[in-house]
Amino acid sequence: MKQLLQMKHLKIITPLIFTTLLSACGNKVQSINTDMNRTENLIFAKGKKIENDNFTGTAWLNNLVDADSTNQNAVGSVTFEPGARTKWHSHPAGQIILALDGVGYYQEKGKEKVIVRKGEVVKCPINVPHWHGASADTAFVQIAITGREKGETVWLEPVSDAEYHGGQKER
Numbered sequence: 397m398k399q400l401l402q403m404k405h406l407k408i409i410t411p412l413i414f415t416t417l418l419s420a421c422g423n424k425v426q427s428i429n430t431d432m433n434r435t436e437n438l439i440f441a442k443g444k445k446i447e448n449d450n451f452t453g454t455a456w457l458n459n460l461v462d463a464d465s466t467n468q469n470a471v472g473s474v475t476f477e478p479g480a481r482t483k484w485h486s487h488p489a490g491q492i493i494l495a496l497d498g499v500g501y502y503q504e505k506g507k508e509k510v511i512v513r514k515g516e517v518v519k520c521p522i523n524v525p526h527w528h529g530a531s532a533d534t535a536f537v538q539i540a541i542t543g544r545e546k547g548e549t550v551w552l553e554p555v556s557d558a559e560y561h562g563g564q565k566e567r
């Protein structure tokens with residue numbers, strides 16, 4: 397009788413376990429799809445695929461504002477696919493990064509890599525080498541506001557895989 401009861405329980409519990417597992421998998425797939433398609437829901441279009449070698453992996457640029465004599469900031473929306481990042485570089489007049497979506501990384505030379513999430517803001521100091529990009533498994537969308545009054549971005553060496561996957565901390 398006891399065994400029969402256990403069997404009965406199994407019959408009830410087994411489908412429950414499968415349903416839970418299936419819905420867990422479903423959520424996972426959905427969140428990955430959302431990550432890949434999330435730019436469709438954003439205000440700014442993804443723009444054009446970046447073809448220059450200042451980036452590793454696949455990234456997209458929508459150049460929103462060119463700097464001019466009235467306003468010396470360039471503004472661009474950059475979408476990094478998972479794993480994509482800039483080379484090490486520095487800005488002669490600094491930069492502000494607005495995280496619009498996803499999960500990204502930001503690292504200044506000599507410091508630990510920092511995780512940057514949707515809604516956060518990063519200030520890149522003047523002439524400090526750094527890089528930014530997507531996290532390893534989630535895309536990242538940023539608006540970069542870059543001062544141009546002291547010249548163009550100075551591009552340095554690529555971010556190695558070891559650097560990219562190195563230690564990290566929350567902000």
Ligand code: MN
Nearest residue numbers: 485491520528
């Ligand atoms: Mn930068």
